[in-house]
Structures are given as C-alpha cells and as structure tokens.
Amino acid sequence: MDDTMQSVHVPPNFDPWTQPLNFTMSDGNGGWILIQKSWEDLDTWRIYDFRVGISYGVGFGASLMLLLTLLLLTKAEKRKSCIFLLNAACLLTNGIRCLLFCTWITGNFNNPYSVMSQSWEHITGYDFASYITINIFGILVTALIFTSLSLQVWIVCVTTPPLHRNIIMAVTTAMAGVAFGFRVAAVYYNTKLTLAFEGNDSVQNLTSTSYVIQVVAIWLFSCVFTFKLGHAILQRRRLNMPQFGPMQIVFIMGLQTMLVPAIFASLQFTNVLPEIVAHVLTVVCIFLPLSAMWAGVVNDQNLASRAPNSHQQLLNAEFCDASRLTTLSSGSTAYDKDKTRQMSV
DSSP states (O other): OOTTOOOOOOOTTOOGGGOEEEEEEEOSSSOEEEEEEEHHHHHHHHHHHHHHHHHHHHHHHHHHHHHHHHHHHSOGGGTTSHHHHHHHHHHHHHHHHHHHHHHHHTSGGGOHHHHHHOOOTTOOHHHHHHHHHHHHHHHHHHHHHHHHHHHHHHHHTTTSOHHHHHHHHHHHHHHHHHHHHHHHHHHHHHHHHHHTTOOSGGGHHHHHHHHHHHHHHHHHHHHHHHHHHHHHHHHHHHTTOOSSOHHHHHHHHHIIIIIHHHHHHHGGGSSSOGGGHHHHHHHHHHHHHHHHHHHHHHTOGGGOOOSTTHHHHHHHHHHSOGGGSOOOOHHHHHHHHHHHTTOOO
C-alpha cells in the first residue's frame, strides 16, 4: 500500500458521509489545539457558498444588462432627469456591489479553513478593504433606492391636493429615513465587530430589525404607488373614460414593477432560500427603471389621450423620438385635460 495511505479500523455502522473533520489551529499562546467539525457542516457551507456566488453573479449581469438597456432606450432629452440619473446610479452601484461580493467569496474571509476553524490569521489588508467597500456600496445602493422611490411617489401624487401629498411624502420619507438609519447602524456595528475578529451575535437582532423595516418601507412605497394609480383609473371610469389607455398601462406595470420587489423582499425571511437576501436590493434596482418609466408618464399630459392607439403613443413617447409621434386631435386633448383636472386624490 502507498506510504501516504494507512489502513484504519472503523465501527460497523460507520458512515463516511458523516465522518468528523479535524482542524488544527493555534491556541494563541504558542501551542496548538484540535477542533472538530462534521462533514455536514462543510457540505452545508459549500452549497451555501456556491448559491450565494451564483446569486451575486446573476445580480451583476442583470444590473449591467439593464443599465445598458436603460442607456440605449431612454430618449436623449430624458437622460438629464433626476429619475433617470438615480436609476442609472442604482444599477451601476449595485453592479459594483455584486462584483465585489464575488471577489469576497474567493477571498480569505471565506476560505474553508478560516470558516471552519474561525481562525483569521491570514486575513490581509486587501480582504478588509474589500469587506468595507462592499458595505459602503450597500449603503449607497440603499440610499439611492429610497431616494428614487420617494421621487416616484412624488410624481404619481402630483395631482393630489397639497395637504394629502405632503402627508404622504412625510410618512414615506420618514419610513425611508428610519429604514436607512437602521441599515447604516447594522452595517456599522457588523463592520466594527468584523474588524475586531469578534462574532456578530450581539447585533443579530439589530440586523434582523433593519431587514424588517426595509421590507416595510418597500411595501409602503409600493402600496402608495399602486393605490394612487388604481384610484386614478376608478376616477376615469366615473368620468366615462373606461377605454384601455395610458393610465391602465401605467397601473398594470405599476403592479408588476412595484409589488414584485416588495413580495420578493418578504421572501428573505423564509428558510427555504437563505441566500435570497443577496437578491433583495438587486431586484428593487432592476425594477426601479421600469416603474419610473410608468410613473413619469402620469405627469405627461400630452399622453392623456382617448384615441384608440393611445397605448402605442405611450410606448412611442418612451422609446422613440418625440418628433415622430402622432399628433393628437385637439378635441380629444381638450376633453381629457378638462377631465384630468377633476382627477385629484
């Protein structure tokens, strides 16, 4: 038999798939100690690591793809708008965040020996810098997301009476501020403990609370957005404007682009997909440009047409040159403007 292999005696019921794994590590006083982990621990870490790596890789690709799509399909005159700049910044910073997470997975913080033995002696300055940069970009993405959501809610509430609009903006902005504050606090304390090579068990409640408040804030923005659009459609029906037009398209896309991220964010609290946390910010960033497109249409009175091809005019206005748009009939436009003045919540 080869010198590197030795024959061993095992119990009759020995299962090699559950055999213990021994790791030798320093005791900090010049000696060495032996710690034991199960094969199941290593396999669980391996599977989770692969799934998280795939998640952030997909997030990077999706953010980059949608950023290019946004740049190519947005008309030149709309590229200077605040919504466009915010959404483009969201996608760019989220793409960088996902890419940095991919590099973190291959770093010393995530080395099998470091994770299993909880020994961090080989952590380099590059590993610390990468970890801190990831957290900074996470905070930036969160700030940009809430800013973009606030701006979109303001746009869809542009026809709302000033008092109602101010109340809505005060509540949503306060909720966004609280969620962002908890997020910053959780990131700060987690980073502080990591730099000191200490466990983060003491801030687990704070981290969980930050995720909960973040989901509540996303749901709040989504409900305000979709309720305002749905209420506008009901008012149009009362005013004898039941045709399928821009408002209906706005509402349908609002349901998709605002409620889907909110539902997706809620799934992070299930144990079925623990790595779904990696997707929350990415999904919101991806859907933000879509919802912004429909939110921006609400304030465009030139598209409030009752013509049969109004849905085509809506799409053309978003993706084509304005000079090629079909001129709306003056009678239809005047009628819709009179009706629109009555559509305030």
